[in-house]
Amino acid sequence: MAYPTDRKYTKEHEWIQVNGNSASVGITDYAQQSLGDIVFVETPKVGAEITAGKTFGTVESVKAVSDLFAPASGTVTEVNGELATAPEKVNSDPHGAWMIRITLNNPGEIDGLLSAADYEKFVAEEAGH
Amino acid sequence: MTIRKTALNAVHRQMGAKMVEFNGWEMPVEYPAAIGCGIINEHMAVRTGVGIFDVSHMGDIRLAGPQALAAVQHISMNDASKLAVGQAQYSALLYPEGTFVDDVIVHRLAENEYLLVINAGTREKDFSWVRDNTRQFDCAVENLSDDFTQIAIQGPKAVNLLQKLTDADLSAVKFYWVTRGKVCGLQNILIGRTGYTAEDGFEIYIPSDEATSTRVWNEILAAGREFGVVPCGLGARNTLRLEGCLALYGHEISDTINVWEAKLDRFCKMEKSEFVGRVALEKSKAAGVKRLLVGLEMTERGIARDGYKVLSTDGREIGYVTSGSPAPFLKKNIALAYVPVEFAPVGTQVKVEIRGLGAGAVVVPTPFYKRPKKT
Numbered sequence: 001m002a003y004p005t006d007r008k009y010t011k012e013h014e015w016i017q018v019n020g021n022s023a024s025v026g027i028t029d030y031a032q033q034s035l036g037d038i039v040f041v042e043t044p045k046v047g048a049e050i051t052a053g054k055t056f057g058t059v060e061s062v063k064a065v066s067d068l069f070a071p072a073s074g075t076v077t078e079v080n081g082e083l084a085t086a087p088e089k090v091n092s093d094p095h096g097a098w099m100i101r102i103t104l105n106n107p108g109e110i111d112g113l114l115s116a117a118d119y120e121k122f123v124a125e126e127a128g129h
Numbered sequence: 130m131t132i133r134k135t136a137l138n139a140v141h142r143q144m145g146a147k148m149v150e151f152n153g154w155e156m157p158v159e160y161p162a163a164i165g166c167g168i169i170n171e172h173m174a175v176r177t178g179v180g181i182f183d184v185s186h187m188g189d190i191r192l193a194g195p196q197a198l199a200a201v202q203h204i205s206m207n208d209a210s211k212l213a214v215g216q217a218q219y220s221a222l223l224y225p226e227g228t229f230v231d232d233v234i235v236h237r238l239a240e241n242e243y244l245l246v247i248n249a250g251t252r253e254k255d256f257s258w259v260r261d262n263t264r265q266f267d268c269a270v271e272n273l274s275d276d277f278t279q280i281a282i283q284g285p286k287a288v289n290l291l292q293k294l295t296d297a298d299l300s301a302v303k304f305y306w307v308t309r310g311k312v313c314g315l316q317n318i319l320i321g322r323t324g325y326t327a328e329d330g331f332e333i334y335i336p337s338d339e340a341t342s343t344r345v346w347n348e349i350l351a352a353g354r355e356f357g358v359v360p361c362g363l364g365a366r367n368t369l370r371l372e373g374c375l376a377l378y379g380h381e382i383s384d385t386i387n388v389w390e391a392k393l394d395r396f397c398k399m400e401k402s403e404f405v406g407r408v409a410l411e412k413s414k415a416a417g418v419k420r421l422l423v424g425l426e427m428t429e430r431g432i433a434r435d436g437y438k439v440l441s442t443d444g445r446e447i448g449y450v451t452s453g454s455p456a457p458f459l460k461k462n463i464a465l466a467y468v469p470v471e472f473a474p475v476g477t478q479v480k481v482e483i484r485g486l487g488a489g490a491v492v493v494p495t496p497f498y499k500r501p502k503k504t
Binding site for chain 1: 147158159162167168169364367368431432434454455457484
């Protein structure tokens with residue numbers, strides 16, 4: 001799967017798509033493949049503050065529990081409720097299945113994240129281990 | 130430690146399996162979604178159709194000689210004298226303390242010949258233990274672990290699949306019996322109607338060279354296409370055995386857990402002749418069992434995982450989860466856990482601590498899943 005160029009990526013395998021002052025956050029195709037069948041997504045409630053580089057939730061597959069790391073700091077404005085009943089959407093459409101939307105505290109933080117091309121290189125190396 | 134590989138390692142990789150280290154072995158945990166796999170699909174295939182597993186990491190110990198039965202009786206808790214030739218039984222090897230060296234399947238292959246199938250992670254320990262504890266008997270002990278590629282064919286359609294590849298009459302083989310026959314052109318292959326999925330199925334023991342192993346694996350997949358066969362990894366093997374409440378060494382049973390706590394009483398024949406662990410078990414029964422293995426079902430959102438704490442409803446730590454997972458067939462979040470006896474009755478409300486918060490769970494009857502009886 002190609003990584004969309006309309007967003008940025010973290011080394012912890014989250015993506016963030018910025019739209020003005022707000023942004024959507026999800027996990028990458030590589031992440032969903034490594035996790036396997038996703039059965040549970042736990043996100044903070046609307047209004048919660050998240051901090052760049054810190055965990056903001058959990059995603060669980062049948063086999064594994066994995067932390068979600070915030071690509072940027074901000075306030076949660078929306079949670080994708082569909083994932084509560086259909087977490088498998090993260091497997092079938094990882095780059096469409098956003099988990100939370102936030103307003104960014106500092107849009108400049110995004111510049112430090114990986115581009116699609118850099119992320120693709122990063123996961124190729126990681127998969128090679 | 131070097132990581133060991135089964136003869137089918139390259140086949141798993143070619144199929145795109147996700148490989149993980151398990152007890153010193155590199156094994157497939159699941160096969161890719163692109164070929165219809167993934168833990169949930171693999172699990173469902175075994176419950177409703179058929180799936181195949183490479184279980185060559187399991188070990189095999191042969192005991193043969195005039196006193197083979199006496200030796201097996203001495204080292205295992207079930208009553209092997211009840212076995213007819215061709216019959217198998219679930220049993221366990223115990224320490225003098227009544228705790229577990231390992232659980233095993235004992236097969237009686239001939240008048241004076243037994244095969245113990247043991248766990249991967251305990252192969253060397255088990256073999257030394259069996260050898261050391263059977264020295265007084267006129268009986269040869271051989272480690273055959275590296276001689277076999279062991280393939281498990283599991284599910285309600287397993288019998289239909291395997292029958293296409295063998296001249297042995299599988300309908301005549303009852304559950305927990307073995308036979309021998311030609312399989313994929315190989316003569317005299319051991320076929321057991323056994324498994325670790327709580328489903329009907331077979332385990333076959335073929336020569337462990339890579340060419341033979343690969344050929345047989347591929348022939349099974351080809352023959353099973355009409356039944357929707359899928360390759361299955363350790364992930365599905367774990368969720369399948371958990372739904373069926375089959376113990377996993379290092380989780381439900383270990384060297385610190387005894388037979389009564391693990392509720393394996395029906396496989397432990399105290400009335401048979403003396404065996405290692407018996408005296409301690411008698412004492413422990415007289416003293417009263419303090420904790421028991423129970424089945425839990427989550428009643429609140431959250432998945433219990435191995436090692437999570439079990440709490441009373443008022444938040445006191447009372448026990449721990451030995452295995453926990455979403456159950457793909459039952460579509461519930463289930464767990465096995467050790468709790469004090471007073472919390473063991475079915476219907477008892479407890480909590481499981483998940484990321485610092487207590488999520489509700491209830492003690493339920495086990496096994497969680499029982500396969501439908503054939504009519």
